[in-house]
Amino acid sequence: MNYSPLIDQLIKAFQRLPGVGPKSAQRMVLHFLEKDRDGGRHLAKALNAAIEGVGQCQRCRTLSEDAICHICSDPKRDQNLLCVVETPADVFAVEQSSSFRGYYFVLMGHLSPIDGIGPDEIGIRDLLNLVRQSDISEVILATNPTVEGEATAYFIAEQLKIPELDVRPLKVSRIAHGIPLGGELEYIDGGTLLHSFTGRQLISDN
Amino acid sequence: MVNSIQSQPAYLLHSRPYRDSSLLVDFITQDFGRVSAVAKGVRNPKSKNRAVLQPFIPLLINLSGKNELKTLGQFEAQSNSVALKHKALFSALYLNELIVRLIHKQEADTEIFSLYKWTLSELSVQVDIEPVLRTFELNLLDLLGYGIDFSVLEETPGDNCWYHFHHESGFELVDGLNNKLEKYFSSTALHHIAKKNFSDLETQKAAKRLLRAALSGHLGEKPLSSRSLFRKNIG
Ligand SMILES: [Zn+2]
Numbered sequence: 400m401n402y403s404p405l406i407d408q409l410i411k412a413f414q415r416l417p418g419v420g421p422k423s424a425q426r427m428v429l430h431f432l433e434k435d436r437d438g439g440r441h442l443a444k445a446l447n448a449a450i451e452g453v454g455q456c457q458r459c460r461t462l463s464e465d466a467i468c469h470i471c472s473d474p475k476r477d478q479n480l481l482c483v484v485e486t487p488a489d490v491f492a493v494e495q496s497s498s499f500r501g502y503y504f505v506l507m508g509h510l511s512p513i514d515g516i517g518p519d520e521i522g523i524r525d526l527l528n529l530v531r532q533s534d535i536s537e538v539i540l541a542t543n544p545t546v547e548g549e550a551t552a553y554f555i556a557e558q559l560k561i562p563e564l565d566v567r568p569l570k571v572s573r574i575a576h577g578i579p580l581g582g583e584l585e586y587i588d589g590g591t592l593l594h595s596f597t598g599r600q601l602i603s604d605n
Numbered sequence: 606m607v608n609s610i611q612s613q614p615a616y617l618l619h620s621r622p623y624r625d626s627s628l629l630v631d632f633i634t635q636d637f638g639r640v641s642a643v644a645k646g647v648r649n650p651k652s653k654n655r656a657v658l659q660p661f662i663p664l665l666i667n668l669s670g671k672n673e674l675k676t677l678g679q680f681e682a683q684s685n686s687v688a689l690k691h692k693a694l695f696s697a698l699y700l701n702e703l704i705v706r707l708i709h710k711q712e713a714d715t716e717i718f719s720l721y722k723w724t725l726s727e728l729s730v731q732v733d734i735e736p737v738l739r740t741f742e743l744n745l746l747d748l749l750g751y752g753i754d755f756s757v758l759e760e761t762p763g764d765n766c767w768y769h770f771h772h773e774s775g776f777e778l779v780d781g782l783n784n785k786l787e788k789y790f791s792s793t794a795l796h797h798i799a800k801k802n803f804s805d806l807e808t809q810k811a812a813k814r815l816l817r818a819a820l821s822g823h824l825g826e827k828p829l830s831s832r833s834l835f836r837k838n839i840g
Contacts (some may be wrong), residue, residue: 510699517833550695
């Protein structure tokens with residue numbers, strides 16, 4: 400059976416969402432049209448407002464409807480620390496964990512030569528300018544522990560050896576990764592184990 | 606290509622998200638060349654094995670399907686990941702980009718696989734990576750049938766003459782006047798390169814220029830993105 404053009408168009412639009420196939424798109428559309436027109440109106444309004452209103456923070460590049468996002472404009476955060484992450488979702492994850500009170504820089508991706516994503520595409524120049532113009536004393540590289548995330552971290556660490564920054568000390572660190580809390584060694588894959596060994600920490604030195 | 610392949614040695618070259626929980630993966634395999642496949646469900650949080658679907662980890666994979674796009678079945682890492690860091694990691698990403706750009710899908714060549722495997726292990730142990738990369742490039746061009754023909758050097762008239770190189774016509778003897786230009790090479794350097802002897806710095810520099818010229822003829826207009834990883838002080 401074919402739906403009328405407007406319904407059909409909406410079903411196709413829902414299918415652009417990750418994980419939504421034709422069946423679930425149809426279910427969502429019929430739900431709004433049959434049972435929840437107010438909800439549908441609200442969704443349309445909110446979606447339109449976000450698409451038109453949300454851009455990127457001029458300082459950290461995360462998604463934000465203000466020119467400077469609420470984290471960057473919070474003076475109570477630690478001015479000395481900057482955490483570099485791949486995506487806005489990573490900022491959210493770190494914030495949820497309450498493990499970090501400094502500022503962020505969001506790459507919006509990672510270096511991926513085969514996809515044509517190089518230093519310019521992930522805003523490395525903006526990052527270097529930010530470090531130059533601020534009081535940051537430690538940059539924490541929290542890119543993903545994937546091959547591309549590692550390469551991105553190495554690249555940034557290399558670029559942060561800026562000649563004119565020699566006058567002030569700048570620490571560059573990489574988040575530790577390895578065995579998850581509650582994990583058992585025999586079930587951990589080789590790559591993770593390798594990481595946990597290369598990133599091991601001293602607990603006592605008698 | 607047969608419908609079902611078991612325990613095939615392979616390396617992942619590239620992956621990208623596909624649908625909600627899957628990946629589109631691109632492998633170089635030992636016996637079937639470059640193969641693309643769908644890795645179903647590996648992006649589920651419950652999928653334990655996903656961590657090994659990374660470049661540079663030697664894998665054993667099962668593949669099925671009649672079409673060009675295969676389905677990835679079971680897979681496992683043959684050993685822990687190769688410990689590649691800094692420039693060695695950038696170099697390995699450069700190898701992957703070269704392979705994706707130069708080797709067509711299902712162009713089977715077990716020697717290319719062996720060359721790739723050997724080069725990765727060299728990158729993980731050698732301090733001086735330039736000779737490793739030049740050796741890879743020379744051998745890859747040979748295996749693809751684009752090998753640089755050094756036979757002209759056998760008739761070199763004197764000790765120090767100069768050659769112009771073009772990726773299609775090869776070497777041409779010239780007088781030494783233009784030796785500062787990008788595509789001119791001394792016979793001394795070329796003799797070393799032909800023997801894959803990169804011990805002196807002059808030869809290394811000449812080899813880099815020569816291979817760049819030879820590769821660019823086959824890569825087309827689009828520059829290699831991985832070269833930007835080696836740039837210093839970009840901002
Ligand atoms: Zn911000």
